[in-house]
Amino acid sequence: MSSDTTIGRKTRSANHYVADVDETPVAEVDAVKLDEKPSNLWRDAWRDLRRRPIFWISGVLILFIAFVALFPGLFTSTPPNSGCLLANSNGGPAPGHPLGFTKQGCDIYSRIIHGTSTSLSVGFIVIALTTVTGVVFGALAGFFGGFLDTVLMRVGDIFFSIPYILAAVVIMSVFSENRNIVVIALAIGVFAWPTTARVLRSEVLRVKNSDFVMAATATGLSKMAILFRHVLPNSIAPVIVVTTLSLGAAITAEATLSFLGVGLPPSEFMSWGNDISQAQRDLRTDPQTLIWPSIALTTTVLSFILLGEALRDALDPKARALR
Amino acid sequence: MSAAVPAGAVPASAPGGPLLEVRNLEVGFRTQGGMVTALNGVSFTIEQGESVAIVGESGSGKSTTAHAIINLLPGSGRITGGQVLFEGRDLATASRQELEEVRGKRIGFVPQDPMSNLNPVWSVGFQVEETIRANGLATGKREVRKKAIEVLQQAGLQDADRRLRQFPHQFSGGMRQRVLIGIGLASSPRLLIADEPTSALDVTVQRRILDHLESLTETVGTSLLFITHDLGLAAERAEKLIVMYKGKIVEAGPSLEILQNPLHPYTQRLIAAAPSLASRRIQASGQHLGSLAHTEAAPASGFDLITAAEERAEQVEAAPREPAVVVENLTKVFKIRSGGFKSVDFTAVDDVSFSIQKGTTTALVGESGSGKSTVAKLLLKLENATSGSISVQGRRIESLRGRELLSLRRAMQPVFQDPYGSLDPLTNIGNTIAEPLKVHKVGDRASRRERVFELLDQVSLPRVIAGRYPNELSGGQRQRVAIARALALKPDIVVLDEAVSALDVLVQAQILRLLAELQGELGLTYLFITHDLAVVRVIADNVCVMQKGRIVEAASTDQVFGSPQEQYTRDLLDAIPGAGIQLGV
């Protein structure tokens, strides 16, 4: 089939080609195609997580560390503090004492095992504090906006402007008498929450402008119901990631404070930071006294960082595109 | 056309060889599940000075074809087979250096979205000048600058020398597209590929820019490959049409011939569903819809917009006449923070009055920023008006609170534009549709469940999707769910805010048809908000044209299309693609 056309600017002949209908059958418009399994963000994230070795490695590590923290007696029968003999000072591995001895002649392995619960307790109290404060501040500021937003976020700016470890140093200096796990966790957490608040606020701002929130308003759903039923569930994923990552950061912070001597009193608490601090003078001669608690500390922090990364990859579509 | 020619093959006709010959092009994208074929044996030619348009829906492979020609496929895309012969050289296998030589200099490219295609951190002058340098069009600082000014002036930018120093964000969308056209044509290439160059722009701007592009390519003798989703636009702007579907060419040939005599069922569907063509046909017939006798054979049922429009017109004529919505002197002023600590008043809606008869459709038409969506929000009481009054079914809505407000919400429901944003991704379809019922405490669990199924039937969705989540559905299906949710409370009035604008033409036609059917069945009153005048022709009884917050013209659809009173309305009408096409109605 061929014809002359006068459309456009020129006259030119062209063929009229039609594909074989059998080869390109026309499908039904907008047919519903469903996978076998229902899917949404959480199910997809879980499916994604299950396939990641990093998730399983970090998950198993964390479960193991938590188990050690809860039942230290199952791993060592040597008490961490008593029974230290100065004769064993900086001694190497001996039967029943696989990692050797500290300067005071205490068993390194036992001290590491008993230090686990300190690190984890501080970490979990800190994130409980930062998450609750951060979520309340971030959700209220983002969802209600206006004056409340300005006030809350200015308060957040102020807390954010003091690096939280420095703030904790000051607080711990003031509380020189009764330092304990709750006090140190408060000292770290009081200045660490604005990160969570900022992350949640920006998510809430994004979600609350969605058409589905407008549609829910138009059906007559109340503001609070919209916040809890539609806005928060859709903005909480990044908070989970941040919380997991800050758990690692909180454990590091406790160790750093203890290392600086403003953490937990060494006489009452096992803390890896304290032991590292004690061991630093013997770095040249007896590095093992420093290496083992450092490895314990780094492994614990790394587990939470890895879990956070795996969660980020699974929960944040943007992070998925970066892989 | 003989069936003996292998599928996808267009025999080269012109002597001396074509400018561009694409042979059996295959493109694949690597995904987690292996290679996904995007183009499957695409072949076509472009002669010297010829203009060709590729038309298709999203996912048809039309943009992929454009990108494959200059070997700039995004991400994991690869040419897996075939040839792209440009001036006799195969670009599919050319070296990087050869490609850089051809790009910009021999083949110009005008991208789709003017907002994202200029680098925000460099001045416009910088980005034009680097093109000029890269293609050796001028040397020396002063010469390059002179050429840059020339390029921008040619692209139709006023006071180009001052504009050079400005940054993209200081330009409007239309101006940015002019810059991109200037860059694409800077070295007078043999071929210009324009990938949906104006679909992100308002219709009146679109028309001016396309006219300009056409005259530029014509003077230089540049061949034009034009990618678009709009059949009317394609036919108006190109000599030859290529219709693509699922990575294949289904039909190709002279534009008018394809429009008048489409042979492939897919093309037939596409033509029946294109609003711009439908509105032209209705217009050309010069008759009132109800009595329009047209001879188009409805190809596949459900897509012919004219049939849908006729059916609707008949039903509406039978409806009783009483106002469902009365808007009087409605004004909305926003405070916008400007520099310093002052704020400037911005009047988004300015003294707007209109009314909607029960059981009819009134369209509110305007370009972006005209205030049409703000009217919708005021009507739905999602925002409060600065002054003026709105009455719905005889009740003033301004001071409604508590239970009265709830009953207003029950009588009036919205459907929004973005099919991907209008459903909560974490709530399953059943609960989404049932939510209004729960809020208004309608029925018990079992009866709500029944009602959800009933609504899914009404919008022609299978009942099984009640347990599924929005991300499993296509845009059109989500829009159906949104409609089902809006209908859950059996409202009298539905506000459709650009409800079909984001959809492909076939799906759009399907939804328009559904809306028309539902209106007839349930006696619904629609406020239809859109930027697309062509769609208005087939769905609305009355039209209000908005410009800068004001209604400039309000009349029945036949009057507005037949004898527009205002210049602005005429501009909008002229901007509907396909004006130059004579269709045998």
Added chain:
Amino acid sequence: MAYYIVRRLLQAIPVLIGTTFLIYFMVFAMPGNPLLTLFGDRTPPPALLERLEQQYLLDQPFIIQYLNYLGNVVTGNFGISFSGQSVNDILARTFPVTLRLAFLAITIEMVIALSVGLISGLRKGGIFDASALVVSLLLISLPIFVLCFIAQFFFAVQLGWFSPTVGADASIPKLILPAIVLALFVVATAIRLTRASVIETSTADFVRTAYSKGLGRRRVVPVHILRNSLIPVTTQLGADFGLLIVGATVTEGIFNVPGVGNTLYQAIIRGERPTVVSFVTVMVLLYLIVNILIDLIYAVLDPRIRYVK
């Protein structure tokens, strides 16, 4: 631009007031004689106690005390240290050293972050990218003091490339090891961010358009990809500076660098709390100033900010 600067400076005022108030409140709003609480079980020299009482106007109501303290901070008077020296004198001596260290560290950080991040981003999913990810995650997990000891043990004690401590003169070559440690401490997030923004920018429409104009890779990568990636990386630098301050405190202490951080470190170790409070205030002030500077750099890098009317 002028408007932007003025607005940014005005925004800093409530933050300055708020932060100083918080620090002051934490120390002085505790029950009992705050000075004695500050010294704990130590006995302060009587002369010092007297001067501190004068400095903090302890007989006045709390708000007057605070305003007086704020006035001192704003006029650059940070009080006296435990040893009775003026904090300003100590600062004059130690600040240049810390500035040198910080400058070195940030330079090393930026060089590593931009080059590693760029290569990782351009070769996403390759061996280099995977190794960079592993190393980054490990670096994020290492507490600063462990990092210090690793560096000290291997590069100074075992290999003998550097001296394990810096000492009084603090010349640039001696500062290199602590600077590297400090850079490594903060570099991981910067690498990850550079990588992310390189990947994101690479798929941006304007990059494809740049290629379609006929530009080569050698122009597109630095001019269109790397240049745009600088914007988020710079923003992150401001947030990282807080980490850098904490890192510097520990690093200067362990490597015995005679800088501001070391003074704070020694004060913490010895429990000299008035000095701690003074120096934390100095650090917070520094942090505020650096963040203002970074916002200004940000405006220079991003014309969309610069040209807001």
